Amino acid sequence: MAGFLQLLSMPHAKEKLSALDKPERIAKVIARVGLCSRREAERWIEAGRVKLDGKVLESPAVTVTAASTIIVDGEPLPLKDEQNVWRYHKPAGLLTTHSDPEGRPNLFDSLPEDMPRVISVGRLDLSSEGLLLLTNDGELARQLELPASGWLRRYRVRVHGRVDEKILDELINGVTIDDVHYKSIQATLDRQQGANAWLTVSLVEGKNREIRRVMEHFGWSVSRLIRTAYGPFQLGKLAKGDVEKVRSKVLKDQLSSRDRSGFAAKTEKLARRPADKRTKRLQAGKLKKNYRKRTKIDPINKPRKENAHRRRSK
Numbered sequence: 001m002a003g004f005l006q007l008l009s010m011p012h013a014k015e016k017l018s019a020l021d022k023p024e025r026i027a028k029v030i031a032r033v034g035l036c037s038r039r040e041a042e043r044w045i046e047a048g049r050v051k052l053d054g055k056v057l058e059s060p061a062v063t064v065t066a067a068s069t070i071i072v073d074g075e076p077l078p079l080k081d082e083q084n085v086w087r088y089h090k091p092a093g094l095l096t097t098h099s100d101p102e103g104r105p106n107l108f109d110s111l112p113e114d115m116p117r118v119i120s121v122g123r124l125d126l127s128s129e130g131l132l133l134l135t136n137d138g139e140l141a142r143q144l145e146l147p148a149s150g151w152l153r154r155y156r157v158r159v160h161g162r163v164d165e166k167i168l169d170e171l172i173n174g175v176t177i178d179d180v181h182y183k184s185i186q187a188t189l190d191r192q193q194g195a196n197a198w199l200t201v202s203l204v205e206g207k208n209r210e211i212r213r214v215m216e217h218f219g220w221s222v223s224r225l226i227r228t229a230y231g232p233f234q235l236g237k238l239a240k241g242d243v244e245k246v247r248s249k250v251l252k253d254q255l256s257s258r259d260r261s262g263f264a265a266k267t268e269k270l271a272r273r274p275a276d277k278r279t280k281r282l283q284a285g286k287l288k289k290n291y292r293k294r295t296k297i298d299p300i301n302k303p304r305k306e307n308a309h310r311r312r313s314k
Contacts (some may be wrong), residue, residue: 031138
């Protein structure tokens with residue numbers, strides 16, 4: 001969480017590039033002002049859209065300082081606004097991207113006109129719905145979507161098929177599908193209604209289409225997927241298509257680890273290997289000891305030990 005504290009330590013008032021007191025990667029600086037994510041900034045640089053001190057950059061492997069002049073698409077790098085996060089209830093049928101070659105609708109075109117340019121924290125695919133976090137700080141978005149943040153993503157999932165709860169329990173150990181390993185997944189069966197079932201699924205890693213691929217691997221096709229929580233942020237009663245800004249104090253508390261409600265709890269994985277010989281001996285000795293405690297023996301007429309008379313005669 002040190003990264004979060006570092007982000008929050010930066011001034012929230014509008015600041016210029018001159019606030020830099022040490023060299024930083026140029027893509028990181030561009031992302032921080034909210035123009036795009038760090039990865040997208042790297043693509044912009046490779047496409048020749050960024051100039052540094054009058055020269056077009058060809059590689060993002062460049063650091064900048066307070067004395068650097070950065071031009072993006074012919075415009076100076078804008079001032080950095082106050083760091084903000086919004087909760088957005090994404091409806092199904094919208095892409096989580098600013099542009100699409102096929103011209104399909106994206107969620108950013110549906111946002112209120114008075115909102116600043118924002119980027120999403122992670123993604124939800126076209127047919128998925130529910131909570132999506134938006135922010136005007138690309139570097140913050142990058143920090144929050146990394147598995148290292150420990151933030152739990154929780155979903156309500158409707159699948160077609162008869163669900164085996166034993167398989168769900170084993171997902172806590174993770175699963176490998178087509179040479180792709182998915183880390184620990186917490187999945188519980190809420191109810192089975194005929195040929196359909198509702199599940200609650202929680203995970204930290206969140207690879208591309210992870211839940212759909214895991215469920216389909218076991219023969220359960222996903223007919224609906226709703227994200228209900230991302231770390232400490234909840235979907236709650238936010239209506240579809242609505243967006244709500246997170247209050248500054250709440251955001252600061254949650255990013256500085258004061259609110260641990262959205263973090264993944266440590267879970268004990270199911271034992272896969274049989275106990276070793278030493279463990280078996282210990283268990284056998286414990287059972288024998290307990291048996292002796294439970295067995296009642298008459299202290300007066302207790303049976304004599306074998307060969308006791310021979311030891312006395314000697």
